[in-house]
Amino acid sequence: xxxxxxxxxxxxxxxxxxxxxxxxxxxxxxxRRALPPGTVDTHCHVFGPQARFPFAPERKYTPxxxxxxxLFALRDHLGIARNVIVQATCHGADNAAMxxxxxxxxxxxxxxxxxxxxxxxxxxxxxxxxxVRGVRFNFVRRLVDSSPEADLTxxxxxxxxLGWHIVLYFESADxxxxxxxxxxxxxxxxxxxxxxxxxxxxxxxPEFSRFLRFVDDNDVWVKVTCPERLSVSGPPALxxxxxxxxxxxxxxxRVVTEFPDRVLWGTDWPHPNLTDHxxxxxxxxxxxxxxxxxxxxRQKLLVTNPMALYWP
Numbered sequence: 234x235x236x237x238x239x240x241x242x243x244x245x246x247x248x249x250x251x252x253x254x255x256x257x258x259x260x261x262x263x264x265r266r267a268l269p270p271g272t273v274d275t276h277c278h279v280f281g282p283q284a285r286f287p288f289a290p291e292r293k294y295t296p297x298x299x300x301x302x303x304l305f306a307l308r309d310h311l312g313i314a315r316n317v318i319v320q321a322t323c324h325g326a327d328n329a330a331m332x333x334x335x336x337x338x339x340x341x342x343x344x345x346x347x348x349x350x351x352x353x354x355x356x357x358x359x360x361x362x363x364x365v366r367g368v369r370f371n372f373v374r375r376l377v378d379s380s381p382e383a384d385l386t387x388x389x390x391x392x393x394x395l396g397w398h399i400v401l402y403f404e405s406a407d408x409x410x411x412x413x414x415x416x417x418x419x420x421x422x423x424x425x426x427x428x429x430x431x432x433x434x435x436x437x438x439p440e441f442s443r444f445l446r447f448v449d450d451n452d453v454w455v456k457v458t459c460p461e462r463l464s465v466s467g468p469p470a471l472x473x474x475x476x477x478x479x480x481x482x483x484x485x486x487r488v489v490t491e492f493p494d495r496v497l498w499g500t501d502w503p504h505p506n507l508t509d510h511x512x513x514x515x516x517x518x519x520x521x522x523x524x525x526x527x528x529x530x531r532q533k534l535l536v537t538n539p540m541a542l543y544w545p
Contacts, residue, residue, distance in 0.1 A: 247283050248295045255511045256297045257503035261310065262473070262515030266522065268312045269532055273539035276425065276458045276499025278321040279304055279334045286333070289325030296323055299503035301334035307502055311518050317543055319345040319369060319400065321505065328360070335364040343543045345369050345400050350387040361395050366543055367423065368392055372403040372411060382414050393419040398454075398542070404429040405440055412447050421452045423497070423542075426459040427488060433465050436483040445491060454495045454542065457485040457524055457534070461504065461512045469509070470516035477512075477520055485524045489534060497542070498524075498534050 281288065282298040308316055316338065320331045326347045335344040344365040348357075370385050389399060398421040403411055405428045415422060428444045435441075448455055460478035461470060470477035489496050498521060500514055525531040 248288065250297055251294045253508060254297060255507050257299055258511050258513050261307065261513050264311060264515050264518040266519065268518060269536050271314045271536040271540065272312065273315045273317065273536065273543065274308065274313045274499045275317040275497040275539045276319055276456050277304060277316055277502045278319055278505065279330050280321060280323060280503055281330060286324065286330035288323045289327060291325055292323040294323055294506060296505055301337050304334065304502060307514060311514060314341065316342040317345060318342055320347040322371060332363050348388055350384040352391065357391060357395060367398040367400055369400040369402060372407060389418045389420055398423055400425060405431060405444060408444060408447065416451050421454065423454045423456065425456050426462060427455055427457060427484060429463060430484050432463055432480045432484055436487055441484060448492060454497055455488050455492060456497045456499060457488055458499045459501045460485070460520060461507065470512040470520060471510060474516060475519065477516060482523045489524050489530055490526060493530055493533050494538060496534050497539050
């Protein structure tokens with residue numbers, strides 16, 4: 234008589250979304266102008282689905298589900314060829330959901346992981362084989378409790394041997410306290426969302442000028458992403474608006490023109506922690522036209538640069 238299987242372990246109840254959470258836009262428009270063949274979305278995430286990939290107990294927010302199937306459907310709808318999937322803070326250092334999406338992409342996705350300083354060589358090699366090409370260091374205080382520099386230095390030394398890079402998420406006001414540490418890291422750096430500038434200030438003001446000097450002085454790539462997160466006066470990318478986030482455009486356009494070979498673009502889908510509105514991703518794709526003064530800038534931003542960094 235065969236040995237009976239053990240009973241299934243009960244699944245923990247699903248956690249409700251954080252109060253006021255905005256779900257991703259369900260029916261995005263089609264881009265008015267087709268994205269160039271080979272376009273790469275270098276900044277997107279997957280959330281769960283929670284029933285399969287539980288969120289980290291230490292998370293600061295509980296999102297809606299936004300898994301690989303929905304991400305790849307958006308990719309195809311917008312005419313994007315490839316994705317770089319950045320580990321979401323709601324999953325902590327459990328990279329399972331991100332890795333599942335990267336493996337399911339048939340080589341059309343890369344991953345950015347979150348790892349702890351005690352990670353071993355074998356695990357790092359397994360992540361590399363799966364398609365991971367970097368780690369993310371988060372310095373935004375509302376999302377992480379702390380970012381101890383000694384631990385991050387340990388991680389940086391370990392991943393440098395693999396040729397990975399470090400993705401930095403910080404706010405512009407904190408750069409003076411962080412830039413010496415950033416400059417000491419032994420890998421290329423990729424900055425999320427232009428370092429979150431204060432777009433109510435002048436694009437030629439001291440704060441953003443300092444950020445541009447930091448980029449110029451170091452091995453830094455910049456994502457001109459998340460205008461919906463940076464904008465103060467809008468208007469939002471909704472209801473067919475073709476001139477959204479006009480207050481952000483001068484900042485992104487300056488980065489694109491000054492560093493044409495080191496800029497990247499992404500959707501930030503499923504747009505975590507937005508409280509004001511949820512943008513139409515088709516209009517976000519159209520927004521690229523306002524950031525790129527020439528077809529050559531557009532091609533580098535969307536195709537040439539990300540392919541050089543993630544699929545050399």
